[in-house]
Amino acid sequence: MRVALNVNENTHPIPEAVARDIVEAVAGAILKVNRYPDREFTELRDSLANYVGHGLTRDNIWAANGSNEVLQQLLQAFGGPGRSVLGFPPTYSMHSIIASGTGTRWVEGERDDNFEISPGTAVRWIERSAPDLVFFCSPNNPTGTPLSLETIIAAYDATDGIVVVDEAYAEFAPAGTPTALDLLKGRPRLVVSRTMSKAFAFAGARVGYLAADPAVADALRLVRLPYHLSALTQAAATAALAHSEEMLAMVDDIKAQRDRLLLELPELGYPAWPSWSNFVLFGGVSDPHAVFEALLGQDILIRDIGIPNHLRVTAGTAEETTEFLKALARIER
Ligand SMILES: *Cc1c(COP(=O)(O)O)cnc(C)c1O
Secondary structure, three states: OOEEOOOOOOOOOOOHHHHHHHHHHHHHHHOOOOOOOOOOOHHHHHHHHHHHOOOOOHHHEEEEOOHHHHHHHHHHHHOOOOOEEEEOOOOOHHHHHHHHHOOOEEEEOOOOHHHOOOHHHHHHHHHHHOOOEEEEEOOOOOOOOOOOHHHHHHHHHHOOOEEEEEOOOHHHOOOOOOOHHHHOOOOOOEEEEEEOOOOOOOHHHOOEEEEEOHHHHHHHHHHOOOOOOOHHHHHHHHHHHOOHHHHOHHHHHHHHHHHHHHHHHHHOOOOEOOOOOOEEEEOOOOOHHHHHHHHHOOOEEOEOOOOOOOEEEEOOOHHHHHHHHHHHHHOOO
C-alpha cells in the first residue's frame, strides 16, 4: 500500500540514530537469550515510570505486548464469566472484542450529542448497569473526542469497580492538557492504559503499559503468562524510552497534519469532528464504501468504521496527507 492511513500508526519511521541504539541494545540481549528474561521487566518499568512522571514509580507500572494485551489481562483479572464491562460506543472496537474473548459481558452505554460523555451520563449508565469495570477511551477512537476529568471522577465515585481510561493517543492532545494520570493518587481502582504504538512510532515492537495502584499490577501478575515480555522487547523498549524526546519529535508534525485535515476536509465539503488524536473522523460521505473503494483504487487506504456517512483517516506525513486530500478532492461527492 502506497499510503496507509487506516490504523492510526505513526507513519514516520523512528530516527535512524535511535534505531541504531535500539539495535545495539537488542544485540546485547540476544547474547543472553538462552536464559529467560527478567520476568519483572524492572528496567523497563523504571523507564516507563520515568517517562510518565507524575511521581509514579515502577510499582505503579505494568507492561505487556501492546496495550491490547494489557486490557486483556485486566479483563482476565477483574472481568470474566458473570462479570461485565461498560463501554460507550462508538469506541475502540477491541474493547468489546477483548471483553468477549474473556467471557466478560459487554454493556453498551450511550454517548451524549457530539460523541461526548458528561459526568451525569456516565453516572446514569453505571447506576443502570452496575458494571464490574468501566472502559473509557480518551481521546476516543474512532471519533477523536476528548473526555473530561470530571467525567472520570464522577464515574469512579459512582462505582465500586475498576475504571480504565485508555489513553493510547494522550501525546497528541494539546500541550499541557491534564490526563487521567493526574487522578491516580488516592484512587486505587483507577487504571490508565497507554501504548508505545502511536506517538512512539513503535507499533511493530508491541509495547503497551498501564499506570495504577501497585495492587492492580499485582493482580495482573496472577494472570499473565510467565515471562510474557521477551528480553528483546524489553531491551528495545528500554532503549527507545532513553530517547523519548527524539522518538516524540514527530508528534508535533503529526498534530500539524491532523489540524490541516480538520481545516481542509470541511473545505472539501466533509465536516470533521474535533480531534485530540492522530486521526480525524469526517462526515458528509453519502456512500462511505464507494469513497473507501475509490481511494483504495489510488492505493490510499483509510478506514470505514461503520458510522453512517463517515470515514476515518490517520494523519500521515505532509506528503501522505496531501495525497489523501488531493485524491479525495477528485472523488465526486
Ligand atoms: C491503537 C490503539 C491501542 C493500541 O494498541 P496496542 O496493542 O498498544 O498497539 C489501544 N487503544 C486504542 C484506543 C487504540 O486506538
